[in-house]
Amino acid sequence: xxxxxxxxxxxxxxxxxxxxxxxxxxxxxxxxxxxxxxxxxxxxxxxxxxxxxxxxxxxxxxxxxxxxxxxxxxxxxxxxxxxxxxxxxxxxxxxxxxxxxxxxxxxxxxxxxxxxxxxxxxxxxxxxxxxxxxxxxxxxxxxxxxxxxxxxxxxxxxxxxxxxxxxxxxxxxxxxxxxxxxxxxxxxxxxxxxxxxxxxxxxxxxxxxxxxxxxxxxxxxxxxxxxxxxxxxxxxxxxxxxxxxxxxxxxxxxxxxxxxxxxxxxxxxxxxxxxxxxxxxxxxxxxxxxxxxxxxxxxxxxxxxxxxxxxxxxxxxxxxxxxxxxxxxxxxxxxxxxxxxxxxxxxxxxxxxxxxxxxxxxxxxxxxxxxxxxxxxxxxxxxxxxxxxxxxxxxxxxxxxxxxxxxxxxxxxxxxxxxxxxxxxxxxxxxxxxxxxxxxxxxxxxxxxxxxxxxxxxxxxxxxxxxxxxxxxxxxxxxxxxxxxxxxxxxxxxxxxxxxxxxxxxxxxxxxxxxxxxxxxxxxxxxxxxxxxxxxxxxxxxxxxxxxxx
Amino acid sequence: xxxxxxxxxxxxxxxxxxxxxxxxxxxxxxxxxxxxxxxxxxxxxxxxxxxxxxxxxxxxxxxxxxxxxxxxxxxxxxxxxxxxxxxxxxxxxxxxxxxx
Numbered sequence: 001x002x003x004x005x006x007x008x009x010x011x012x013x014x015x016x017x018x019x020x021x022x023x024x025x026x027x028x029x030x031x032x033x034x035x036x037x038x039x040x041x042x043x044x045x046x047x048x049x050x051x052x053x054x055x056x057x058x059x060x061x062x063x064x065x066x067x068x069x070x071x072x073x074x075x076x077x078x079x080x081x082x083x084x085x086x087x088x089x090x091x092x093x094x095x096x097x098x099x100x101x102x103x104x105x106x107x108x109x110x111x112x113x114x115x116x117x118x119x120x121x122x123x124x125x126x127x128x129x130x131x132x133x134x135x136x137x138x139x140x141x142x143x144x145x146x147x148x149x150x151x152x153x154x155x156x157x158x159x160x161x162x163x164x165x166x167x168x169x170x171x172x173x174x175x176x177x178x179x180x181x182x183x184x185x186x187x188x189x190x191x192x193x194x195x196x197x198x199x200x201x202x203x204x205x206x207x208x209x210x211x212x213x214x215x216x217x218x219x220x221x222x223x224x225x226x227x228x229x230x231x232x233x234x235x236x237x238x239x240x241x242x243x244x245x246x247x248x249x250x251x252x253x254x255x256x257x258x259x260x261x262x263x264x265x266x267x268x269x270x271x272x273x274x275x276x277x278x279x280x281x282x283x284x285x286x287x288x289x290x291x292x293x294x295x296x297x298x299x300x301x302x303x304x305x306x307x308x309x310x311x312x313x314x315x316x317x318x319x320x321x322x323x324x325x326x327x328x329x330x331x332x333x334x335x336x337x338x339x340x341x342x343x344x345x346x347x348x349x350x351x352x353x354x355x356x357x358x359x360x361x362x363x364x365x366x367x368x369x370x371x372x373x374x375x376x377x378x379x380x381x382x383x384x385x386x387x388x389x390x391x392x393x394x395x396x397x398x399x400x401x402x403x404x405x406x407x408x409x410x411x412x413x414x415x416x417x418x419x420x421x422x423x424x425x426x427x428x429x430x431x432x433x434x435x436x437x438x439x440x441x442x443x444x445x446x447x448x449x450x451x452x453x454x455x456x457x458x459x460x461x462x463x464x465x466x467x468x469x470x471x472x473x474x475x476x477x478x479x480x481x482x483x484x485x486x487x488x489x490x491x492x493x494x495x496x497x498x499x500x501x502x503x504x505x506x507x508x509x510x511x512x513x514x515x516x517x518x519x520x521x522x523x524x525x526x527x528x529x530x531x532x533x534x535x536x537x538x539x540x541x542x543x544x545x546x547x548x549x550x
Numbered sequence: 551x552x553x554x555x556x557x558x559x560x561x562x563x564x565x566x567x568x569x570x571x572x573x574x575x576x577x578x579x580x581x582x583x584x585x586x587x588x589x590x591x592x593x594x595x596x597x598x599x600x601x602x603x604x605x606x607x608x609x610x611x612x613x614x615x616x617x618x619x620x621x622x623x624x625x626x627x628x629x630x631x632x633x634x635x636x637x638x639x640x641x642x643x644x645x646x647x648x649x650x
Contacts, residue, residue, distance in 0.1 A: 039643070072588070075606030079581045082611050086577050089618055090570050097643070208608065212598025219600075231603040233588040242585055268643040270636055273625050277618035284615050291607040534563045536629060537639040540551070546559035547551040549638060 008147050008365035015185055015369045019178045019376070020166055028171030031408050035102045035388050037173040037265040046271070047278025049176050050262045052183035052377035054253075054279070055286055056132075057139025058438045060186060060374035064293035065346030071229075073236040074294070078287050080246040082280060084253025087450075089276030092254055094269035095457045095533040102264065103385075104257040104449065105393040111456045113526060114464035118393055120471055124448050125257040125389040128441050130423060132258075133382040135437035137163075137420075137427035140375035142347070142434075147368045153428050160424035163376055167383045168416040171409075175380045176265060182377035187285055189370020190350075194289050197296040197357045207292040214295045221302050225339060230298070237494060244499030251505055252442030255449035258378075258385035269536055297349050300356055306339040313337065316355035320348055347434070379420075387415040439498040440482060447478030447504020455512050460530035466516030474508025562632045569624055573617045580610045 028034040041049070059081070067074035101107040105125055109118025141156030167175060198207035201214065219229040228235050234242060253259065263272045305313065310330045320326035327343035330336070351371065354363040391412035396403050403411075430437065448471050455462040455470070481500040484490040495502070521527070532541040538549045584591065588602040596604045629636065 072603055072606060075603070076585075079585075079606055079610045082614050083577060083581050086573065086614060086617060090573065090621065209597070212596075212604070214598075215600075215603060216595075216598050231592070231600050233592060233602060239585065239588070243582060246581065246585070268636070268639045270626065270629065270639060271643075273622045277615070277622045280615050280618050284611050287611055288608060535559055536634050537642040538634050539554070539559055539562075541559070544556070546554050546556050548554045548633075549642060550552055 004361045004364060005147075007361045008368050011362075011365040011369045012147075012372060015181075015373065016162060018181055020162075022178045022181055023166035023170035023174035026170050026174040026177050028169075028173045028409070031392075031405050031412075032102075033173040034171030034409055034412055035264075035384075035392060036261075037171075037176045039265060039267055041176055041265040043266060043271045043274035044278050045180050046176070046262060046266050046275040048183040048282050049179035049265075050259065050275060050279035051282035051286075052179040052186065052373070053262055053381040054259060054283060054378070055183075055186065055374055056378035056438065057136050057143075057371065057375040058434050059286065059290075060190065060371050061139060061143070061347050061350055062434055063287075064290045064297070065344075065349035067291050068294035068298050068344075068349055069346055070236050072231050072233045073242060075291065076242050076246045077249065078291065080249025081253060082283060082287055083246070084250035085276055085280045085283075087250055087254035088259070088263075089273060092260065092453050092457060093263040093272040093276055096260060096453070097263055097266065097272045098269050098533055098537060102392055103388045104260050104453070105389055106397065108452060108456060108467065109393070109397065111526070111530070112462075112464040112467050112522070114468070115398060117464050117467050117471075118397060120468060121449075121452070122389040122393040124444075124471065124475065125393075126386050128256065128444050128448075129258055129382040129385045129389075130419065131437060131444070132256075132441040133379050133386070133419075133423045134427050134430060135434045135441070136375045136379040136382065137423050138430040138437075139434050140372055140379070141427060143351075143368055143371045143375065156424055156427050159372075159375065159379075160420050160427075163379050163383065164417045164420035167380045167387075167420070168413040171412070172261070172265060172384050175384055178380065179377045182373035183282060186370040186373040186377070187282070189366045189373070190286050190289060193350075193353045193357065193359055193363055193367060194293050194296065196359050196363070197300075197353065198292070200357060201296055201299060207296070208288050211292040211295045214299050218295060218298060218302070230295075237496070240493035241495050241499055244493075244495040244502040247505075248439075248443055248446045248499050248501030251446040251450040252444075252501055255445035255453060256441070257389070257445075257449065258381040260453075261385055261388070262381070293350060293353065297353055297356060301342065301344070302339055306337055306342055308337060310335055310337050314356075316352065319355075320352055326352075379423075383416045383419055386419045387412045390415045390419075436498075443478050443482060443498070443501040443504065444475065446501025447474035447508055451505055451508035451512055455509070455516075457530070457533055459513075459516075460527040461521055462512055462516045463519060463522045465519045466512040466514075469515040470508040470512030473511040474504045477507040478504030558632065562628065565628055566625070569621070569628075573621060576613065576617060580605060580613045584610065 032038055063077055096107055099107050105118050105121035108121040137156055137159055140159035144155030144158055194207045195205055198210050199205050202210040204210035215231055219231055222229045266272055266275055325345035325348045328337055329341055331341055354367055391408060395411050396408050451474060452467055452471055478500050481503050482497045485497040528541055540547045584605040591602040592600045594601040
């Protein structure tokens, strides 16, 4: 065992102990604490919790690398994964909070007065959240496995046990406060290396201001090598693919049940508004930094690694070559590693940065702890979403409405443990790369919940038949396009599987509207309830009149 | 509970929506608009970046954050203008849970 191993292990164990302590301290005693943290989370803290809930292993480990590989085209992820917060905060979050429901399926079930709608929405929630959590668990497995030089499978199992324990124990209340701690760990871990890199390369400690000149220099280096410039637009895909991906990521953000659930934990519509603003500020700290990571890493690789003799490569390259994520084949046989001979996997950029920039063992351990925090916090939120869809929406609302608080809590906890184990089993042999699995979850949310919720909140004429048809058509079109694009080579305007949500959303909106208009309008009671969502808590709409609480 | 003029409640809803539409227009210009015109914008430089790259990497995100905070502050102002009391809302909001 070397010093690096012991340092990393100590940092990770210390953060794990912190998360478990917080979960035990905030144990959920009632169902309202288990599902919505007792509805009293202050907006700033909720903003941090949303940030941790939101930023997954894909954001932390994968995004900077994706931008480095794709250049300008990778920025669709930056704009898409942040611009969605406007859709969510303006169109949905305050209104859903006013409705008073515990979960997204419950809102849909009550809004449309339909048990079928409730069940379909609960199943969609479970499918989307389950898909997403597989990505998180395999991500945490990769981190633990690589760090301790054990099999990634064993790493995944360690992550599974930990998540199942603290999510089942603390419920939403425990998760909220562990997520706050996880946000702090992950943002510090993300910013420290990029600030040091900025100091090393430009002498300026503010990477956000300093990397512009590096982006310019990368363009020059590319021109010298006869490549297209780093920042040249639409080199890796069409303009339409960029726009479709950006839309899918934005609308998916607004339709992901585990993210919406975080807005149920605050006390008012006003607090929901402020939560959205704080959340994007906290998320922005990481998203502002990812393109800087990408630029600095590419610059170091191009100027310090490429062009050196194969025999004299820095020591860190060997460890990563061993993992298969870095390839340094001297295909031209001249003994010198050229830029075109260097093949780098997206996922190593952030993880390898502390070694590339020679930042020391403490920072390497910190980055590993940050990556774990990102994976665990998102997985925790996802498991609560799965658990509430089953224990609250299906078990309590459909199967056994007479269940006591205690029975409901027990079912909720058991669901979490089973869901974690199942997701862990699938994650042992993941069906795709982390970013790919995550992209599918977004496409599904865009094709199902986004249209259903927007029309449910903003259009009182939408009825249960329209909703059910819309959900099924949206799901069908999205899945068909993903498979046709990925395995059949079928594309429209060059839009590939990751942009599939745009077609699902159009189909679902159209179906919902056409079927609703062709069938009977919903009851006056439902229409009144929809109008009531327009006003703040103090105002109530009833029978064409507005009443105000004094 | 006191009955209030429906037109007052409608004015509240309209005012909030007007602001929201303005925010969404700005949101669309800085993201979708810039992407549509990425090629011509790439000849303009800002702080060392080509402009289209700058907007994708920092500009759009900064505008999003500002819009969300403006919305939060303006939302509070509009509430105040229509005599909405945040403490009252909190008292009602905490208790408002659909019948479980």
